[in-house]
Amino acid sequence: MNISVLGCGRWASFHAWYANHIGHNVKIWGREGSKHLEQLQTTHQNEYLSLSPDITYTNDLKLALKFADTIIISISSQQLRNLAKEIKKTDLYMQKTFILCMKGLEISTGKRLSEVFTEEIGEDCHVGVWVGPGHVQDFLKGIPNCMVISAKNTDISKHIINIFSSDLIRFYYSEDLIGTEIGAAAKNVVGIAAGMLDGMHYTSLKGALMARGTYELSNLIKALGGNNMTVYGLSHLGDYEATLFSAYSNNRCFGEDFVLNKPFSKLAEGIYTMQALLKLADKHHVELPICAVINEIVINHKNPKEELLNLFMRPLKAE
Numbered sequence: 499m500n501i502s503v504l505g506c507g508r509w510a511s512f513h514a515w516y517a518n519h520i521g522h523n524v525k526i527w528g529r530e531g532s533k534h535l536e537q538l539q540t541t542h543q544n545e546y547l548s549l550s551p552d553i554t555y556t557n558d559l560k561l562a563l564k565f566a567d568t569i570i571i572s573i574s575s576q577q578l579r580n581l582a583k584e585i586k587k588t589d590l591y592m593q594k595t596f597i598l599c600m601k602g603l604e605i606s607t608g609k610r611l612s613e614v615f616t617e618e619i620g621e622d623c624h625v626g627v628w629v630g631p632g633h634v635q636d637f638l639k640g641i642p643n644c645m646v647i648s649a650k651n652t653d654i655s656k657h658i659i660n661i662f663s664s665d666l667i668r669f670y671y672s673e674d675l676i677g678t679e680i681g682a683a684a685k686n687v688v689g690i691a692a693g694m695l696d697g698m699h700y701t702s703l704k705g706a707l708m709a710r711g712t713y714e715l716s717n718l719i720k721a722l723g724g725n726n727m728t729v730y731g732l733s734h735l736g737d738y739e740a741t742l743f744s745a746y747s748n749n750r751c752f753g754e755d756f757v758l759n760k761p762f763s764k765l766a767e768g769i770y771t772m773q774a775l776l777k778l779a780d781k782h783h784v785e786l787p788i789c790a791v792i793n794e795i796v797i798n799h800k801n802p803k804e805e806l807l808n809l810f811m812r813p814l815k816a817e
């Protein structure tokens with residue numbers, strides 16, 4: 499089957515590798531001037547992986563959309579609306595299946611990525627999200643993982659699972675798109691908090707962080723109309739190992755480097771997501787103490803140790 503991958507960074511290149519690995523024909527699209535695209539095109543590799551020479555490349559969005567009926571998108575979440583507008587202009591999206599492989603929320607609106615995409619494109623295509631734990635580095639070593647697909651309609655999820663199942667990735671589907679997307683995006687904020695604890699040598703507080711992180715997110719998911727139990731599934735709690743404990747997690751590394759005053763240049767989606775989550779929390783009258791504290795530290799430059807200790811050592815409160 500033909501698969502197009504829109505995006506050519508860390509996770510998009512993994513998707514291209516994976517689709518090729520399980521026998522699909524793959525075309526990668528990158529925007530005009532993309533250094534990532536140029537590197538892949540000329541060397542067939544990047545800092546994470548090597549790609550088969552069978553994979554083709556383009557910076558022509560129309561060519562990428564014509565190539566396949568199943569299209570993976572993995573770019574930075576804040577750019578999805580712009581890309582969706584470009585896709586809309588091509589008129590080449592009808593009846594295709596778009597799979598959003600990103601973890602974020604739109605900072606200006608708090609909207610989930612499937613909402614953003616559907617708002618721009620309309621209902622003439624199928625949209626699913628593919629999230630859950632997984633790092634390129636682990637998959638490339640052959641270590642399998644479980645991931646989750648969600649869509650408005652379960653038939654779409656099952657269709658995606660049929661195309662992409664393998665011994666390397668075992669899929670589950672979730673009927674709770676709201677909980678799945680919020681959970682996937684929010685785990686990055688908890689990952690930043692975990693990295694800060696690591697940087698402060700307070701790693702043992704990660705147990706409390708996990709207990710309280712799931713609790714506060716479950717309240718938000720419920721208020722948004724999702725299932726509060728989804729937070730304990732693959733998209734959120736199931737991704738804690740890969741984010742709160744993994745040396746490969748950009749979000750955890752960002753948090754650690756932040757408290758150590760070291761620069762961090764890779765994409766840490768949690769920085770944007772925490773701001774979107776706080777808007778949602780405000781609108782729906784839900785408290786998100788962990789998100790609020792991380793926001794105070796990162797955006798308002800409050801003292802990390804003081805803020806995090808205040809968070810966990812708050813006055814008497816029933817669990």
Ligand SMILES: NC(=O)C1=CN([C@@H]2O[C@H](COP(=O)(O)OP(=O)(O)OC[C@H]3O[C@@H](n4cnc5c(N)ncnc54)[C@H](OP(=O)(O)O)[C@@H]3O)[C@@H](O)[C@H]2O)C=CC1
Pocket residue numbers: 505506507508509510528529531532533534535572573574575577580581599600601602628629630631632633634764765767
């Ligand atoms: N287990 C999982 O499900 C994982 C999910 N992710 C998610 O994948 C997403 C991407 O992360 P990652 O690959 O690390 O990020 P990278 O920074 O490595 O790649 C981002 C890509 O987005 C592209 N891009 C940015 N803006 C635009 C735009 N306006 N139009 C088109 N392309 C654009 C960049 O293009 P350019 O090449 O020009 O810079 C780059 O190719 C994130 O949401 C992340 O959370 C990441 C890892 C694992």
Ligand SMILES: O=C(CO)COP(=O)(O)O
Pocket residue numbers: 601630631632633686689737740741746747748749750765766767
């Ligand atoms: O989502 C991921 C692992 O499941 C990747 O997390 P980071 O973006 O923090 O590296």
